[in-house]
Amino acid sequence: MKTVYEGILEMLTFFLSLLLPGASLAAVDSFYPPLNHTTYITNASLGTYGGVFHAPSDKASPTGDSVYNYCTMPHPHVDTYSLPAPVRNGSVDAKLVYLEYVQRHQRRTPYNILPGGENQEYNCDTIHPHLFASPSSGSPAPAQVYGQAYTDPSNPFLYLSNYVNGTCQYPQLTIGGYLDGVQHGRDLHELYSKKLNLIPSTLTQATKDKVWFRSSSAALTQGSAGAVLRGLWPTYTGPLPLHQQPASIDSINRGFSCPKRDTLLDRIQSTTEWDEHIAVTEPLRTKLADMFNASSDAAWMDTWDHFADNFQGRLCNGYELPCSLHDTSACVSDSQAEEVFRAGDWMYNYWWRKNPDVREYIQVIEGLFISELVRKFEAVQKGETGVVYSHTFAHDGDIAPLLGAMGIRALRWPGMGSNVAFEVWETSTHEFFARVLYSGRTIETVHGVLEWIPLGRLIEILSVFVPDDIVALCNS
Ligand SMILES: *[C@@H]1O[C@H](CO)[C@@H](O)[C@H](O)[C@H]1NC(C)=O
Ligand SMILES: *[C@@H]1O[C@H](CO)[C@@H](O)[C@H](O)[C@H]1NC(C)=O
Numbered sequence: 001m002k003t004v005y006e007g008i009l010e011m012l013t014f015f016l017s018l019l020l021p022g023a024s025l026a027a028v029d030s031f032y033p034p035l036n037h038t039t040y041i042t043n044a045s046l047g048t049y050g051g052v053f054h055a056p057s058d059k060a061s062p063t064g065d066s067v068y069n070y071c072t073m074p075h076p077h078v079d080t081y082s083l084p085a086p087v088r089n090g091s092v093d094a095k096l097v098y099l100e101y102v103q104r105h106q107r108r109t110p111y112n113i114l115p116g117g118e119n120q121e122y123n124c125d126t127i128h129p130h131l132f133a134s135p136s137s138g139s140p141a142p143a144q145v146y147g148q149a150y151t152d153p154s155n156p157f158l159y160l161s162n163y164v165n166g167t168c169q170y171p172q173l174t175i176g177g178y179l180d181g182v183q184h185g186r187d188l189h190e191l192y193s194k195k196l197n198l199i200p201s202t203l204t205q206a207t208k209d210k211v212w213f214r215s216s217s218a219a220l221t222q223g224s225a226g227a228v229l230r231g232l233w234p235t236y237t238g239p240l241p242l243h244q245q246p247a248s249i250d251s252i253n254r255g256f257s258c259p260k261r262d263t264l265l266d267r268i269q270s271t272t273e274w275d276e277h278i279a280v281t282e283p284l285r286t287k288l289a290d291m292f293n294a295s296s297d298a299a300w301m302d303t304w305d306h307f308a309d310n311f312q313g314r315l316c317n318g319y320e321l322p323c324s325l326h327d328t329s330a331c332v333s334d335s336q337a338e339e340v341f342r343a344g345d346w347m348y349n350y351w352w353r354k355n356p357d358v359r360e361y362i363q364v365i366e367g368l369f370i371s372e373l374v375r376k377f378e379a380v381q382k383g384e385t386g387v388v389y390s391h392t393f394a395h396d397g398d399i400a401p402l403l404g405a406m407g408i409r410a411l412r413w414p415g416m417g418s419n420v421a422f423e424v425w426e427t428s429t430h431e432f433f434a435r436v437l438y439s440g441r442t443i444e445t446v447h448g449v450l451e452w453i454p455l456g457r458l459i460e461i462l463s464v465f466v467p468d469d470i471v472a473l474c475n476s
Protein backbone atom coordinates (compact mmCIF):
# COMPACT_ATOMS: atom_id res chain seq x y z
CA MET A 1 0.00 0.00 0.00
CA LYS A 2 1.36 3.42 -0.97
CA THR A 3 0.98 6.16 1.61
CA VAL A 4 -0.32 9.57 0.57
CA TYR A 5 3.20 10.90 1.11
CA GLU A 6 4.71 8.32 -1.23
CA GLY A 7 2.04 9.14 -3.81
CA ILE A 8 2.89 12.84 -3.70
CA LEU A 9 6.60 12.04 -3.85
CA GLU A 10 6.07 9.90 -6.91
CA MET A 11 4.14 12.71 -8.63
CA LEU A 12 6.84 15.22 -7.75
CA THR A 13 9.54 12.89 -9.07
CA PHE A 14 7.59 12.56 -12.29
CA PHE A 15 7.24 16.33 -12.85
CA LEU A 16 10.85 16.85 -11.84
CA SER A 17 11.91 14.31 -14.44
CA LEU A 18 10.23 16.46 -17.12
CA LEU A 19 12.21 19.50 -15.99
CA LEU A 20 15.60 17.91 -15.26
CA PRO A 21 16.71 15.00 -17.40
CA GLY A 22 19.15 13.88 -14.65
CA ALA A 23 16.26 13.40 -12.22
CA SER A 24 15.02 10.47 -14.27
CA LEU A 25 18.02 8.64 -12.81
CA ALA A 26 15.73 7.95 -9.84
CA ALA A 27 14.53 5.06 -11.97
CA VAL A 28 17.96 3.53 -12.73
CA ASP A 29 19.25 0.41 -11.06
CA SER A 30 21.82 1.97 -8.76
CA PHE A 31 23.70 -1.33 -8.42
CA TYR A 32 24.48 -1.79 -12.10
CA PRO A 33 25.66 1.40 -13.82
CA PRO A 34 27.25 1.39 -17.29
CA LEU A 35 30.77 1.24 -15.85
CA ASN A 36 32.38 -0.03 -19.01
CA HIS A 37 33.22 3.40 -20.43
CA THR A 38 34.91 6.50 -19.04
CA THR A 39 31.88 8.62 -20.02
CA TYR A 40 30.45 7.22 -16.78
CA ILE A 41 33.08 9.32 -14.98
CA THR A 42 32.85 12.48 -17.05
CA ASN A 43 29.09 12.71 -17.56
CA ALA A 44 28.20 15.05 -14.68
CA SER A 45 24.47 14.54 -15.19
CA LEU A 46 24.87 11.00 -13.84
CA GLY A 47 25.46 12.48 -10.34
CA THR A 48 25.65 9.60 -7.87
CA TYR A 49 23.84 7.26 -10.28
CA GLY A 50 21.04 6.76 -7.77
CA GLY A 51 23.49 6.00 -4.95
CA VAL A 52 23.59 7.48 -1.46
CA PHE A 53 26.82 8.93 -0.02
CA HIS A 54 25.87 10.44 3.32
CA ALA A 55 24.92 9.21 6.77
CA PRO A 56 24.25 10.77 10.16
CA SER A 57 27.10 11.06 12.67
CA ASP A 58 25.51 9.71 15.81
CA LYS A 59 22.70 7.41 14.70
CA ALA A 60 22.22 4.25 12.70
CA SER A 61 21.44 4.82 9.02
CA PRO A 62 17.93 4.02 7.85
CA THR A 63 17.73 0.44 6.55
CA GLY A 64 15.30 -1.64 4.57
CA ASP A 65 15.72 -0.02 1.16
CA SER A 66 17.73 -1.60 -1.61
CA VAL A 67 19.57 1.32 -3.16
CA TYR A 68 23.39 1.36 -3.45
CA ASN A 69 24.41 3.24 -0.30
CA TYR A 70 28.16 3.64 0.11
CA CYS A 71 27.87 4.48 3.81
CA THR A 72 25.60 1.60 4.74
CA MET A 73 25.06 -0.94 2.03
CA PRO A 74 21.73 -2.75 2.18
CA HIS A 75 21.68 -6.27 3.64
CA PRO A 76 19.19 -9.12 3.70
CA HIS A 77 16.04 -7.84 5.38
CA VAL A 78 12.62 -9.44 5.93
CA ASP A 79 10.86 -6.56 4.18
CA THR A 80 12.78 -6.97 0.92
CA TYR A 81 13.68 -10.67 1.03
CA SER A 82 11.94 -13.25 -1.06
CA LEU A 83 12.45 -16.99 -1.18
CA PRO A 84 14.33 -18.38 -4.22
CA ALA A 85 11.92 -18.42 -7.19
CA PRO A 86 11.32 -22.20 -7.45
CA VAL A 87 10.80 -22.49 -3.68
CA ARG A 88 8.47 -19.49 -3.71
CA ASN A 89 6.21 -20.89 -6.42
CA GLY A 90 6.16 -24.35 -4.91
CA SER A 91 7.82 -26.16 -7.81
CA VAL A 92 10.62 -27.27 -5.49
CA ASP A 93 10.43 -28.36 -1.88
CA ALA A 94 13.66 -27.20 -0.26
CA LYS A 95 15.04 -25.97 3.01
CA LEU A 96 17.83 -23.50 3.77
CA VAL A 97 20.65 -25.54 5.34
CA TYR A 98 23.72 -23.28 5.27
CA LEU A 99 24.63 -19.60 5.10
CA GLU A 100 28.11 -18.34 4.25
CA TYR A 101 28.15 -14.61 4.91
CA VAL A 102 31.03 -12.29 4.05
CA GLN A 103 30.86 -8.59 4.80
CA ARG A 104 32.97 -5.46 4.78
CA HIS A 105 33.30 -3.69 8.15
CA GLN A 106 30.79 -0.91 8.91
CA ARG A 107 31.48 2.83 8.43
CA ARG A 108 34.61 4.47 9.80
CA THR A 109 36.91 7.47 9.74
CA PRO A 110 39.10 7.74 6.61
CA TYR A 111 42.45 6.02 6.15
CA ASN A 112 43.85 9.01 4.30
CA ILE A 113 44.35 12.45 5.83
CA LEU A 114 44.73 15.25 3.25
CA PRO A 115 48.43 16.08 2.69
CA GLY A 116 47.69 19.80 3.15
CA GLY A 117 45.80 19.17 6.40
CA GLU A 118 42.15 18.90 7.37
CA ASN A 119 39.92 21.89 8.06
CA GLN A 120 37.92 20.07 10.72
CA GLU A 121 38.48 17.74 13.61
CA TYR A 122 37.09 14.26 13.86
CA ASN A 123 35.33 13.32 17.06
CA CYS A 124 35.15 9.73 18.28
CA ASP A 125 34.29 10.40 21.94
CA THR A 126 30.99 8.56 21.69
CA ILE A 127 32.60 5.21 20.89
CA HIS A 128 35.15 3.28 22.95
CA PRO A 129 37.34 0.87 21.01
CA HIS A 130 38.06 -1.71 23.71
CA LEU A 131 41.35 -3.52 23.70
CA PHE A 132 41.90 -5.94 26.50
CA ALA A 133 43.17 -9.45 26.91
CA SER A 134 41.54 -11.90 29.28
CA PRO A 135 42.58 -15.34 30.57
CA SER A 136 40.42 -17.99 28.88
CA SER A 137 39.27 -19.02 32.37
CA GLY A 138 37.87 -15.50 32.76
CA SER A 139 39.76 -14.91 36.02
CA PRO A 140 41.28 -12.60 37.02
CA ALA A 141 39.17 -10.54 34.63
CA PRO A 142 40.97 -7.55 33.08
CA ALA A 143 40.13 -3.90 33.56
CA GLN A 144 37.98 -2.87 30.60
CA VAL A 145 40.41 -0.44 29.04
CA TYR A 146 39.66 1.20 25.71
CA GLY A 147 41.68 3.22 23.24
CA GLN A 148 41.14 6.95 23.75
CA ALA A 149 42.79 8.80 20.89
CA TYR A 150 43.85 12.42 21.47
CA THR A 151 46.26 14.96 19.99
CA ASP A 152 48.89 16.63 22.14
CA PRO A 153 49.45 20.31 21.15
CA SER A 154 53.15 19.95 22.04
CA ASN A 155 53.65 17.31 19.33
CA PRO A 156 55.27 19.23 16.44
CA PHE A 157 54.12 16.69 13.86
CA LEU A 158 50.57 17.87 14.47
CA TYR A 159 51.48 21.25 12.88
CA LEU A 160 54.03 20.09 10.33
CA SER A 161 51.32 19.24 7.82
CA ASN A 162 48.26 20.50 9.73
CA TYR A 163 47.55 16.93 10.72
CA VAL A 164 43.99 16.33 11.79
CA ASN A 165 42.91 17.28 15.32
CA GLY A 166 40.43 15.30 17.31
CA THR A 167 39.81 12.08 19.16
CA CYS A 168 39.91 9.39 16.46
CA GLN A 169 42.33 6.97 14.91
CA TYR A 170 42.48 6.79 11.08
CA PRO A 171 40.77 4.54 10.35
CA GLN A 172 38.51 3.55 13.21
CA LEU A 173 34.91 2.40 13.52
CA THR A 174 32.61 5.36 14.27
CA ILE A 175 29.55 5.35 16.51
CA GLY A 176 27.37 5.46 13.37
CA GLY A 177 29.20 2.41 12.05
CA TYR A 178 28.74 0.57 15.32
CA LEU A 179 24.99 1.32 15.40
CA ASP A 180 24.64 0.28 11.75
CA GLY A 181 26.36 -2.99 12.69
CA VAL A 182 23.90 -3.67 15.52
CA GLN A 183 21.00 -3.04 13.13
CA HIS A 184 22.66 -5.27 10.51
CA GLY A 185 22.73 -8.10 13.07
CA ARG A 186 19.12 -7.49 14.19
CA ASP A 187 17.96 -7.71 10.60
CA LEU A 188 19.88 -10.96 10.04
CA HIS A 189 18.24 -12.32 13.19
CA GLU A 190 14.74 -11.37 11.98
CA LEU A 191 15.33 -13.09 8.67
CA TYR A 192 17.65 -16.02 9.21
CA SER A 193 16.68 -16.93 12.81
CA LYS A 194 13.00 -16.03 13.08
CA LYS A 195 11.69 -16.39 9.56
CA LEU A 196 13.95 -19.02 8.01
CA ASN A 197 14.92 -20.84 11.18
CA LEU A 198 18.56 -21.36 10.20
CA ILE A 199 20.70 -19.32 12.59
CA PRO A 200 20.23 -20.44 16.21
CA SER A 201 18.05 -17.81 17.87
CA THR A 202 20.01 -18.12 21.11
CA LEU A 203 23.59 -19.14 21.68
CA THR A 204 23.96 -21.99 24.12
CA GLN A 205 26.59 -24.65 24.70
CA ALA A 206 24.61 -26.80 22.24
CA THR A 207 24.09 -24.23 19.48
CA LYS A 208 27.52 -22.55 19.59
CA ASP A 209 29.00 -25.32 17.44
CA LYS A 210 26.62 -24.40 14.61
CA VAL A 211 28.11 -20.94 14.14
CA TRP A 212 31.59 -19.77 13.16
CA PHE A 213 33.01 -16.26 13.01
CA ARG A 214 36.12 -14.79 11.50
CA SER A 215 37.66 -11.38 11.01
CA SER A 216 40.85 -9.86 9.71
CA SER A 217 43.30 -8.70 12.38
CA ALA A 218 42.14 -5.07 11.91
CA ALA A 219 40.43 -3.37 14.85
CA LEU A 220 37.78 -2.19 12.36
CA THR A 221 36.55 -5.65 11.50
CA GLN A 222 36.66 -6.81 15.13
CA GLY A 223 34.64 -3.81 16.25
CA SER A 224 32.12 -4.46 13.47
CA ALA A 225 31.81 -8.10 14.55
CA GLY A 226 31.04 -7.07 18.14
CA ALA A 227 28.24 -4.82 16.88
CA VAL A 228 26.67 -7.24 14.37
CA LEU A 229 26.79 -10.22 16.74
CA ARG A 230 25.16 -8.13 19.48
CA GLY A 231 22.30 -7.42 17.06
CA LEU A 232 21.99 -11.14 16.33
CA TRP A 233 21.98 -12.22 19.98
CA PRO A 234 20.85 -9.29 22.14
CA THR A 235 20.97 -11.14 25.46
CA TYR A 236 24.07 -13.30 25.05
CA THR A 237 26.72 -12.68 27.67
CA GLY A 238 30.18 -14.15 27.74
CA PRO A 239 33.04 -14.38 25.30
CA LEU A 240 32.83 -15.56 21.67
CA PRO A 241 35.71 -16.68 19.46
CA LEU A 242 36.36 -14.51 16.41
CA HIS A 243 38.73 -16.60 14.31
CA GLN A 244 41.75 -14.88 12.80
CA GLN A 245 44.63 -16.17 10.76
CA PRO A 246 48.02 -14.69 11.70
CA ALA A 247 48.13 -11.23 10.11
CA SER A 248 51.22 -11.82 8.00
CA ILE A 249 49.85 -14.97 6.31
CA ASP A 250 46.14 -14.13 6.43
CA SER A 251 44.14 -15.23 3.38
CA ILE A 252 42.04 -12.04 3.67
CA ASN A 253 43.10 -8.38 3.77
CA ARG A 254 46.19 -9.17 1.65
CA GLY A 255 47.88 -10.86 4.57
CA PHE A 256 50.45 -13.11 2.91
CA SER A 257 53.19 -11.55 0.87
CA CYS A 258 52.86 -11.98 -2.88
CA PRO A 259 55.16 -10.03 -5.23
CA LYS A 260 53.06 -11.03 -8.25
CA ARG A 261 50.31 -8.71 -7.00
CA ASP A 262 52.47 -5.67 -7.71
CA THR A 263 53.61 -6.95 -11.09
CA LEU A 264 50.01 -7.50 -12.15
CA LEU A 265 48.76 -4.21 -10.75
CA ASP A 266 51.48 -2.31 -12.62
CA ARG A 267 50.36 -3.98 -15.81
CA ILE A 268 46.66 -3.33 -15.10
CA GLN A 269 47.40 0.32 -14.38
CA SER A 270 49.25 0.92 -17.61
CA THR A 271 46.67 -0.10 -20.20
CA THR A 272 45.09 2.28 -22.68
CA GLU A 273 41.79 2.20 -20.80
CA TRP A 274 43.47 2.98 -17.48
CA ASP A 275 45.38 5.87 -19.07
CA GLU A 276 42.18 7.16 -20.60
CA HIS A 277 40.47 7.34 -17.20
CA ILE A 278 43.50 9.20 -15.84
CA ALA A 279 43.43 11.60 -18.81
CA VAL A 280 39.72 12.43 -18.63
CA THR A 281 40.00 13.19 -14.90
CA GLU A 282 43.11 15.38 -15.24
CA PRO A 283 41.34 18.76 -14.74
CA LEU A 284 39.69 17.61 -11.53
CA ARG A 285 42.89 16.01 -10.22
CA THR A 286 44.85 19.23 -10.79
CA LYS A 287 42.23 21.31 -8.94
CA LEU A 288 42.10 18.98 -5.95
CA ALA A 289 45.88 18.57 -5.85
CA ASP A 290 46.27 22.37 -5.60
CA MET A 291 43.63 22.69 -2.91
CA PHE A 292 45.10 19.93 -0.76
CA ASN A 293 48.85 19.97 -1.54
CA ALA A 294 48.70 16.55 -3.10
CA SER A 295 50.53 17.15 -6.37
CA SER A 296 53.84 15.60 -5.31
CA ASP A 297 52.25 12.69 -3.49
CA ALA A 298 51.97 9.71 -5.85
CA ALA A 299 49.60 7.84 -3.56
CA TRP A 300 47.07 10.66 -4.02
CA MET A 301 47.77 11.24 -7.70
CA ASP A 302 48.04 7.75 -9.18
CA THR A 303 44.52 6.51 -8.43
CA TRP A 304 41.32 8.04 -7.09
CA ASP A 305 41.44 5.85 -3.99
CA HIS A 306 42.68 8.44 -1.47
CA PHE A 307 40.44 11.37 -2.41
CA ALA A 308 37.42 9.06 -2.56
CA ASP A 309 38.29 7.55 0.83
CA ASN A 310 38.75 10.98 2.41
CA PHE A 311 35.45 12.37 1.08
CA GLN A 312 33.54 9.17 1.89
CA GLY A 313 34.89 9.22 5.46
CA ARG A 314 33.55 12.73 5.94
CA LEU A 315 30.15 12.38 4.27
CA CYS A 316 29.46 8.97 5.82
CA ASN A 317 29.89 10.34 9.34
CA GLY A 318 27.91 13.55 9.24
CA TYR A 319 30.77 15.91 8.24
CA GLU A 320 31.02 18.29 5.28
CA LEU A 321 33.32 17.97 2.27
CA PRO A 322 36.75 19.54 2.96
CA CYS A 323 37.98 23.06 2.23
CA SER A 324 41.56 24.02 1.49
CA LEU A 325 43.55 25.28 4.46
CA HIS A 326 45.59 27.76 2.40
CA ASP A 327 42.56 29.11 0.57
CA THR A 328 39.60 28.70 2.89
CA SER A 329 37.15 29.81 0.20
CA ALA A 330 38.09 26.76 -1.91
CA CYS A 331 35.89 23.85 -0.89
CA VAL A 332 35.12 20.57 -2.65
CA SER A 333 31.72 20.84 -4.35
CA ASP A 334 29.09 18.11 -4.47
CA SER A 335 29.61 17.69 -8.19
CA GLN A 336 33.39 17.32 -7.74
CA ALA A 337 32.85 14.69 -5.05
CA GLU A 338 30.38 12.88 -7.30
CA GLU A 339 32.93 12.75 -10.10
CA VAL A 340 35.49 11.32 -7.66
CA PHE A 341 32.97 8.66 -6.58
CA ARG A 342 32.12 7.78 -10.19
CA ALA A 343 35.85 7.46 -10.90
CA GLY A 344 36.11 5.15 -7.87
CA ASP A 345 33.32 2.97 -9.22
CA TRP A 346 34.95 2.85 -12.64
CA MET A 347 38.25 1.86 -11.01
CA TYR A 348 36.75 -1.01 -9.02
CA ASN A 349 35.00 -2.31 -12.10
CA TYR A 350 38.27 -2.10 -14.01
CA TRP A 351 40.37 -3.78 -11.32
CA TRP A 352 37.97 -6.66 -10.67
CA ARG A 353 35.96 -7.13 -13.85
CA LYS A 354 37.35 -5.53 -16.98
CA ASN A 355 41.14 -5.62 -17.15
CA PRO A 356 42.85 -8.26 -19.32
CA ASP A 357 44.67 -9.82 -16.31
CA VAL A 358 41.61 -10.02 -14.09
CA ARG A 359 41.60 -13.78 -13.57
CA GLU A 360 45.17 -13.92 -12.29
CA TYR A 361 44.73 -10.73 -10.31
CA ILE A 362 41.75 -12.17 -8.43
CA GLN A 363 43.73 -15.39 -7.91
CA VAL A 364 46.67 -13.65 -6.24
CA ILE A 365 44.54 -11.40 -4.06
CA GLU A 366 41.61 -13.60 -3.07
CA GLY A 367 42.26 -17.08 -4.49
CA LEU A 368 43.21 -18.59 -1.15
CA PHE A 369 40.07 -17.30 0.56
CA ILE A 370 37.96 -18.46 -2.38
CA SER A 371 39.48 -21.93 -2.04
CA GLU A 372 38.51 -21.90 1.65
CA LEU A 373 34.92 -21.06 0.64
CA VAL A 374 34.89 -23.86 -1.93
CA ARG A 375 36.05 -26.36 0.70
CA LYS A 376 33.28 -25.23 3.03
CA PHE A 377 30.64 -25.70 0.32
CA GLU A 378 32.04 -29.16 -0.43
CA ALA A 379 31.81 -30.04 3.25
CA VAL A 380 28.14 -29.00 3.28
CA GLN A 381 27.51 -31.08 0.16
CA LYS A 382 29.11 -34.15 1.77
CA GLY A 383 27.36 -33.62 5.11
CA GLU A 384 30.73 -33.21 6.78
CA THR A 385 30.06 -30.05 8.76
CA GLY A 386 27.84 -29.20 11.70
CA VAL A 387 28.17 -25.47 11.06
CA VAL A 388 25.07 -23.83 9.54
CA TYR A 389 26.20 -20.20 9.63
CA SER A 390 29.64 -18.81 9.00
CA HIS A 391 30.27 -15.04 9.00
CA THR A 392 33.52 -13.35 7.96
CA PHE A 393 34.24 -9.67 8.67
CA ALA A 394 36.61 -8.40 5.98
CA HIS A 395 37.43 -5.44 3.75
CA ASP A 396 36.42 -3.87 0.42
CA GLY A 397 39.62 -5.42 -0.95
CA ASP A 398 38.09 -8.85 -0.19
CA ILE A 399 34.47 -8.23 -1.18
CA ALA A 400 35.44 -6.72 -4.56
CA PRO A 401 37.52 -9.68 -5.86
CA LEU A 402 34.90 -12.10 -4.55
CA LEU A 403 32.22 -10.28 -6.57
CA GLY A 404 34.61 -10.17 -9.51
CA ALA A 405 35.07 -13.94 -9.27
CA MET A 406 31.32 -14.40 -9.58
CA GLY A 407 31.36 -12.18 -12.65
CA ILE A 408 29.08 -9.45 -11.27
CA ARG A 409 27.51 -7.56 -14.20
CA ALA A 410 28.89 -4.20 -12.99
CA LEU A 411 30.91 -3.52 -9.87
CA ARG A 412 30.63 -0.25 -7.98
CA TRP A 413 33.03 0.20 -5.06
CA PRO A 414 31.55 -2.12 -2.41
CA GLY A 415 30.46 0.26 0.36
CA MET A 416 30.51 0.02 4.14
CA GLY A 417 28.90 -3.18 5.41
CA SER A 418 28.55 -4.52 1.85
CA ASN A 419 27.85 -8.22 2.03
CA VAL A 420 27.62 -11.44 0.10
CA ALA A 421 25.22 -14.12 1.37
CA PHE A 422 25.77 -17.59 -0.09
CA GLU A 423 22.60 -19.51 0.76
CA VAL A 424 22.72 -23.29 0.36
CA TRP A 425 19.35 -25.02 0.02
CA GLU A 426 18.71 -28.76 0.21
CA THR A 427 15.75 -30.22 -1.66
CA SER A 428 13.53 -33.03 -0.40
CA THR A 429 15.45 -35.28 -2.81
CA HIS A 430 18.75 -34.24 -1.15
CA GLU A 431 20.12 -32.10 -3.93
CA PHE A 432 21.97 -28.90 -3.04
CA PHE A 433 21.29 -25.54 -4.68
CA ALA A 434 22.80 -22.13 -4.10
CA ARG A 435 21.36 -18.66 -4.21
CA VAL A 436 23.75 -15.72 -3.90
CA LEU A 437 22.68 -12.32 -2.60
CA TYR A 438 24.83 -9.21 -2.91
CA SER A 439 23.79 -6.62 -0.36
CA GLY A 440 20.39 -8.22 -0.03
CA ARG A 441 19.58 -8.72 -3.73
CA THR A 442 20.14 -11.73 -5.92
CA ILE A 443 23.40 -11.04 -7.70
CA GLU A 444 23.36 -10.43 -11.47
CA THR A 445 26.39 -11.94 -13.17
CA VAL A 446 27.81 -12.94 -16.53
CA HIS A 447 26.57 -16.44 -15.61
CA GLY A 448 23.04 -15.13 -15.20
CA VAL A 449 21.12 -14.20 -12.07
CA LEU A 450 22.36 -16.53 -9.31
CA GLU A 451 18.87 -17.19 -7.99
CA TRP A 452 18.93 -21.00 -8.03
CA ILE A 453 21.95 -22.88 -9.33
CA PRO A 454 23.26 -26.32 -8.44
CA LEU A 455 25.81 -25.93 -5.66
CA GLY A 456 28.26 -27.80 -7.87
CA ARG A 457 27.88 -25.06 -10.50
CA LEU A 458 28.70 -22.35 -7.95
CA ILE A 459 31.78 -24.34 -6.97
CA GLU A 460 32.77 -24.52 -10.66
CA ILE A 461 32.35 -20.75 -11.12
CA LEU A 462 34.51 -20.02 -8.08
CA SER A 463 37.13 -22.70 -8.74
CA VAL A 464 38.38 -20.84 -11.81
CA PHE A 465 39.88 -18.36 -9.31
CA VAL A 466 41.55 -20.95 -7.08
CA PRO A 467 45.22 -21.11 -8.11
CA ASP A 468 46.82 -24.54 -8.43
CA ASP A 469 49.85 -23.36 -6.50
CA ILE A 470 49.51 -19.93 -4.90
CA VAL A 471 53.10 -19.89 -3.65
CA ALA A 472 54.51 -20.55 -7.13
CA LEU A 473 52.10 -18.06 -8.71
CA CYS A 474 53.04 -15.33 -6.22
CA ASN A 475 56.71 -15.76 -7.02
CA SER A 476 56.29 -16.17 -10.76
C1 LIG B 1 28.34 -0.97 -21.63
O1 LIG B 1 27.27 -1.35 -20.78
C2 LIG B 1 26.00 -0.98 -21.27
C3 LIG B 1 24.94 -1.30 -20.22
O2 LIG B 1 25.46 -1.86 -19.06
C4 LIG B 1 25.75 -1.72 -22.56
O3 LIG B 1 24.49 -1.32 -23.08
C5 LIG B 1 26.84 -1.36 -23.57
O4 LIG B 1 26.69 -2.11 -24.73
C6 LIG B 1 28.21 -1.63 -22.99
N1 LIG B 1 29.24 -1.13 -23.88
C7 LIG B 1 30.38 -1.77 -24.12
C8 LIG B 1 31.34 -1.07 -25.03
O5 LIG B 1 30.64 -2.86 -23.64
C1 LIG C 1 25.00 11.62 -19.92
O1 LIG C 1 24.00 10.96 -19.16
C2 LIG C 1 22.69 11.31 -19.54
C3 LIG C 1 21.74 10.69 -18.52
O2 LIG C 1 21.85 9.30 -18.52
C4 LIG C 1 22.44 10.85 -20.97
O3 LIG C 1 21.13 11.20 -21.35
C5 LIG C 1 23.46 11.49 -21.88
O4 LIG C 1 23.32 10.97 -23.18
C6 LIG C 1 24.87 11.24 -21.38
N1 LIG C 1 25.82 12.01 -22.16
C7 LIG C 1 26.91 11.49 -22.70
C8 LIG C 1 27.79 12.41 -23.42
O5 LIG C 1 27.19 10.29 -22.60
Ligand SMILES: *[C@@H]1O[C@H](CO)[C@@H](O)[C@H](O)[C@H]1NC(C)=O
Pocket: 085, 086, 089, 090, 091
Ligand atom coordinates in the same frame (compact mmCIF):
# COMPACT_ATOMS: atom_id res chain seq x y z
C1 LIG D 1 8.59 -21.68 -10.73
O1 LIG D 1 9.67 -20.79 -10.93
C2 LIG D 1 10.73 -21.33 -11.71
C3 LIG D 1 11.88 -20.34 -11.71
O2 LIG D 1 11.43 -19.05 -11.97
C4 LIG D 1 10.21 -21.67 -13.11
O3 LIG D 1 11.27 -22.21 -13.87
C5 LIG D 1 9.08 -22.64 -12.98
O4 LIG D 1 8.53 -22.88 -14.25
C6 LIG D 1 7.98 -22.12 -12.06
N1 LIG D 1 7.02 -23.19 -11.83
C7 LIG D 1 5.72 -22.96 -11.68
C8 LIG D 1 4.88 -24.16 -11.39
O5 LIG D 1 5.22 -21.86 -11.76
Ligand SMILES: *[C@@H]1O[C@H](CO)[C@@H](O)[C@H](O)[C@H]1NC(C)=O
Pocket: 115, 116, 117, 160, 161, 162, 292, 293, 326
Ligand atom coordinates in the same frame (compact mmCIF):
# COMPACT_ATOMS: atom_id res chain seq x y z
C1 LIG E 1 50.18 23.90 0.64
O1 LIG E 1 50.41 24.70 -0.47
C2 LIG E 1 50.25 26.09 -0.23
C3 LIG E 1 50.30 26.84 -1.54
O2 LIG E 1 51.23 26.29 -2.41
C4 LIG E 1 51.33 26.53 0.75
O3 LIG E 1 51.20 27.89 1.06
C5 LIG E 1 51.15 25.70 2.05
O4 LIG E 1 52.18 25.99 2.97
C6 LIG E 1 51.18 24.22 1.75
N1 LIG E 1 50.82 23.49 2.96
C7 LIG E 1 51.47 22.42 3.36
C8 LIG E 1 50.98 21.76 4.60
O5 LIG E 1 52.45 21.99 2.78
Ligand SMILES: *[C@@H]1O[C@H](CO)[C@@H](O)[C@H](O)[C@H]1NC(C)=O
Pocket: 118, 119, 120, 121, 153, 165
Ligand atom coordinates in the same frame (compact mmCIF):
# COMPACT_ATOMS: atom_id res chain seq x y z
C1 LIG F 1 44.21 22.00 15.74
O1 LIG F 1 44.51 22.35 17.05
C2 LIG F 1 45.55 23.31 17.16
C3 LIG F 1 45.92 23.48 18.62
O2 LIG F 1 44.78 23.65 19.40
C4 LIG F 1 45.10 24.60 16.51
O3 LIG F 1 46.12 25.55 16.54
C5 LIG F 1 44.73 24.31 15.06
O4 LIG F 1 44.17 25.45 14.44
C6 LIG F 1 43.71 23.18 14.96
N1 LIG F 1 43.51 22.82 13.59
C7 LIG F 1 42.28 22.61 13.08
C8 LIG F 1 42.25 22.25 11.64
O5 LIG F 1 41.27 22.75 13.73
